[in-house]
Amino acid sequence: MILRMFGVKELEGSKSVSGGEGTRLRLAELFSKESPLYLIDEPTSHLDAEGVEYLAQRLWSIETFVLVSHDRELLDAQCDSIIEIEHGEVNRYEGNYSSYLEQKKRAFERASFEYEQYIGEMERLTSAYRVKKEQAKNAAKKPRGMSSSEAKVRDFSSMRRSPKGKAKGLERSAENIKKRMEHMEVKEKPKELPKIRPLFSLTDPPRNPVIMEAESLSFTYPNGREIFRNAVFRLMRGSRTVLLGENGSGKTTLIRLILEGKLIRTVPKAKLGYLKQDLSDLDDTLTVLECAAETSVQSPTVVRNILARLLFTARDIEKPVSVLSGGERVRLAFARIFLSDANVLVLDEPTNYLDIPSVEAIQAMLAVYEGTMLFTSHDKTFVRAVATDALLIENKKIVEYDLSDY
Ligand SMILES: Nc1ncnc2c1ncn2[C@@H]1O[C@H](COP(=O)(O)OP(=O)(O)OP(=O)(O)O)[C@@H](O)[C@H]1O
Ligand SMILES: [Mg+2]
Structure with missing residues (x-):
């Protein structure tokens, strides 16, 4: 029996169910039937901590499963063998994910x-x-x-x-x-990624200590679902703030409100960088390199470098955008954000549907991001690596959260 996650677009279609609510429904359906072998594809997408815990409990009681996941915590806890597909070869490593990395x-x-x-x-x-x-x-x-x-x-x-x-x-x-x-046996040089950073000053960043603010935020959906009541929201310059909260608490809603720009005030020099969920801003007729350069304020050297750090090979960057896989499109969209004049990133579960190398490449870049960033993620390893601050949505309010408790 296979649990297939629906693609982003399909999830987007059911607007009134939050991402996590949809995953929960599908998991419940999967586990309602007995099976000798479970093939499970990305089961933790959008799930909050409680949902992941439920999934983990269920997995413990299953003898044999093949799990595809970018959730490194889950892989570490549940898997005793890792199969990696790299350069067209299948390699098997004994042990959990940390052992594989080692x-x-x-x-x-x-x-x-x-x-x-x-x-x-x-x-x-x-x-x-x-x-x-x-x-x-x-x-x-x-x-x-x-x-x-x-x-x-x-x-x-x-x-x-x-x-x-x-x-x-x-x-x-x-x-x-x-x-x-x-x-003599020829030895290839092991590949290491070059380290050049975009020049952040080229984005003309704001100097205000507070980048975004709402002193009394109230929001209710037309159907009567109340999300915020007199909530205080403030995003500090230079912070990489993770937005926490249970499934359905209103994280995606807050991000939508920010992008709408009506209820939440953003300082004038802030330029928002975000991933369009359908990635519709990528021009299919360009090559990867052209597409990355299109909105870049950085030098051509930096453009190539950022693409390399986001795992595009010299051959990849000549490919037309039209042939890219879903994960490659996300990486390209990230390259465009890092190269553009955006100086405030607003990202809703940016690592969903990405494979681990992609998550790690993006994580490595975000962890040293010099601008301001607000993001949601249910990937603990990612949050720990990237976040400097945390806000929690609870009882229709937004409160500061101590990351050392995370
Ligand atoms: N357009 C809508 N109309 C009515 N209710 C909605 C609408 N969009 C979302 N909701 C509801 O509002 C609540 C908050 O949704 P939101 O997507 O912001 O949650 P979330 O915190 O992002 O959750 P998750 O962690 O699952 O992504 C949910 O209960 C959701 O079902
Ligand atoms: Mg959400």
């Missing part, structure tokens, strides 16, 4: 070490080869200021090998060195 890290270190050794040995052999070649050339020449008959006598009396013979010997050892180089 094994990958060790493999990377080993590969780097072997590469250094390889390069060192190549350099040594190349210079040995040059020396032998040089010596062979010199040996073939007769010493300066000596006539050829004198040289012959010298060689004969000292029982030396003739210069020709000596030159041949040296040539031979040069050739041997060359052969050794040719037969």
Whole structure:
């Protein structure tokens, strides 16, 4: 039996159910039937802590399942084997996700070490080869200021090998060195991503200490569902604030209100960066590189660098946007945000539907983001890595939350 998560667009279709409410419904349906094997695709999308806990409890009682998930906590707690698909190959690692990461890290270190050794040995052999070649050339020449008959006598009396013979010997050892180089196992340099940051000053960031504010926020949906009542909301400059709250508490609603810009005031110099849920702002007729450059205020070098850090290879960046997968489109949309003049990011569950390498790439960039950021996420590892502050929606109010309790 397979639980398939619906795509973003389908979830968007059912506007009156929050993301988490939809996932809960589908999970309940999955677990209502017995099955010898469960194939579970991204079950924690949108789920709050309580929902994830329920799922974890259910998984403990299941003997065999194949789980596709970007929730690293869940993978660590539940899985005893990790299957990775990379460069068209399937690799299996024993142990949980942390153990897999550790094994990958060790493999990377080993590969780097072997590469250094390889390069060192190549350099040594190349210079040995040059020396032998040089010596062979010199040996073939007769010493300066000596006539050829004198040289012959010298060689004969000292029982030396003739210069020709000596030159041949040296040539031979040069050739041997060359052969050794040719037969050495070639080591590839392990790939490491370059580290260049966008110049944040190019976004002309605001200097106000408070970037967004609502002193008394009240909001009720037309059907009578009240979300906020006289709530106070304030977003501080330079903070990366995570918005917490149970499924259905109003996180997405708050983000929509911010983007609407009616009930919540934003300082004039703030330029909002956000992911459009359907990613409709990506022009399908451009290449990845052109699309990233289209709205960029950064240099072409930074554009390429950011794309590389978001896991686009040199070949990928020449692809047309039209052929990109869902995850690739999200990464490209992120590249555009980082390169644009946006200086306040507002992101609602930005890592949903992304694979772990993509989450980690985006997480690494957001964790050093210099602007202001408000985001929601149910991925604890992501929140811990990125957030500097937290706000909690509770009883229709927005309160400060101590991240050390998270
Ligand atoms: N257009 C709407 N009309 C009526 N009710 C709505 C509408 N949109 C959302 N709701 C309800 O408002 C509440 C808050 O929804 P919202 O999407 O903001 O929750 P959330 O905190 O983002 O939840 P989740 O963690 O599941 O994403 C939910 O109970 C939801 O069912
Ligand atoms: Mg939501």
